[in-house]
Each structure stands twice: as structure tokens, then as C-alpha cells.
Amino acid sequence: MLKHKLTYLAILGALFTLFMVGCGSDNSKDAAATQISEGAKQHKVIKYRRLPTATSDMFEAGIVPILKKKGYELKPVEITDSVQRELALSEDxxxxxxxxxxxxxxxxxxxQKTNLYPALQVPTVPAGIYAGSKTDLKQLADGDKIAFPNDASNEARSLQLLKETGLIKMKxxxxxxxxxxxDVAENPHHLQLVLMKGxxxxGVRSDFAFVILRGSDAYNAKIDFNSALAGERQEDILAPNMMCFVVNGKHKDEAWVQDVIAAYKSSEFKDFMKTQSKFWILPEYLRSK
Known part of the structure; x- marks a missing residue:
């Protein structure tokens, strides 16, 4: 009888131990799942500009899930105009x-006398030369018209691309x-270079022999990036032309900003990028070693 009682107690003890281990495991999982970063405690909601662009969609698909695990709420705000976007950022x-x-x-x-801060380079869709009325750069003829964006930074970017492609020379x-x-020093084909809103x-590409599109404009027009006849390359894109995670400069040292940077540099996001098109130009921290 005593032997049976001891066996019974041993079984109860083992079951109790398993139960406690199970509870401890569940508790640790719950603790890990609910662990909130210091940044999220201080700045729980991150309001980000949302518009269908390649970089914005990538942020939502690859970065937002990482930030949610750290305890952040992400609130999209739609702003269509690029200047208004920057002013909204400046005004918090x-x-x-x-x-x-x-x-x-x-x-x-x-x-605009703003104090915006490019906190980190992010994956970038290159600007490219796309077909207009002509489908191959070998069809280029004297006097052909090429349209490209008229804002100062993308005017420079487009001229740099035309230079790298060998169509013009710059001073x-x-x-x-x-x-x-x-600053165009030589234009041997007498190209008509037309500035337009990006x-x-x-929408008017057939009016030109060729057009230069920013990645966001090609993306919004549902034009396959791989159809570009020439484009910025990983090895020669200028650093200032890489897309960035941008914040108001007065917030650049806050913990939530560092958490966004950490999300982009995480192994989880690097694995995500391996599933994406090879067309992306990657910042140094995402390139395979």
C-alpha cells in the first residue's frame, strides 16, 4: 500500500512540475510578446506619410510588422503633394x-526654411529612362524630345543619368x-530636354521619344521597373539620390527614431529584402557580405 502511495505521489509531483514548467514557458512567451521598447513607451503612435509608392509599400510590408512587435502603433496619413508632405513633417x-x-x-x-533630417538611407528604386514613342535607345535621332522631372534635385538626377548613359556631357x-x-556642355544629338512635373x-510619355521617370512615378503608373532602357546603378548612384527615412530634425535623437533605424538594419528585414525584386538599389548595410 505504501509503495502504491509513493508511486502516486511521485506521479503527482511530476505532473505538477510539468504544469509549472508549462506555465513558466507560457509566461515567458507572453512576456516576450508584450515586451515594449523604451521608444514605444515614450512615443507610442508613429504617424507616417502613406501614398502608393514603392518605398512606402515596402515600409508597410517589411518594417511596420517589426515596429508593431516593439509595441508601436502605426498610423498612416495620406498626403499627395511632395512639398506639403515635407511641410507636414516640419510641423509635426x-x-x-x-x-x-x-x-x-x-x-x-x-x-522652405525647414529642418528636416535624412536619418537613414533605405532601399531605392532607381530613376530610369523609359520608352516613349521609341522603344530602344538605338532609335535615338537628332532633335528627339526627352522629358524629365522639373524639381531641382530630380532635374540634377536626370541630367546625371543622361550623362552616365552617354547622351550628353556636363560642365x-x-x-x-x-x-x-x-550646365549641359555638349548635346551632340541636339536633344530637346523638357522639364515637367514628375x-x-x-501619362504623356507617347509625346516624347523617351522619358525619365523617378521610381515612384514608374511605380504609380504601374510601369515595370525592368522595362527601363537605362537606369541608375548600384555602383554609380550618387549617395544624395538614395531614398531616406526622413524625420523632423528636432526629433532625430529620440528613441523611436533609433527603433525605426534598427528595424531597417535588422536581420528580419534583410531576409525580407531577399524576397524582393533585384531591381532595388540597396544601402550598404543591406548588401550581402
């Missing part, structure tokens, strides 16, 4: 966006991020 109507490159931010800071000694039409170019 939004906390961040990922839809400008540093050259553009610097131009806005100068023109020596001019900062490529500040190129203007007046978002409008894709």
Missing part, C-alpha cells in the same frame, strides 16, 4: 516618411547634385 503633423532622397530634403530645407567642376540644364510624365 506626421512623424516620418520614406519617400524623399537627401538631395530633395536639402533643397526643401533651403527653400566640369559642377556638383552633380546641382546640375541644371544650363507625376505627369508617365
Amino acid at each position: 503633423e506626421i512623424d516620418m516618411h520614406v519617400d524623399s532622397h537627401a538631395a530633395y530634403v536639402n533643397t526643401i530645407n533651403k527653400d 566640369e567642376g559642377v556638383d552633380p547634385t546641382k546640375y541644371k540644364l544650363a 507625376p505627369n510624365i508617365a
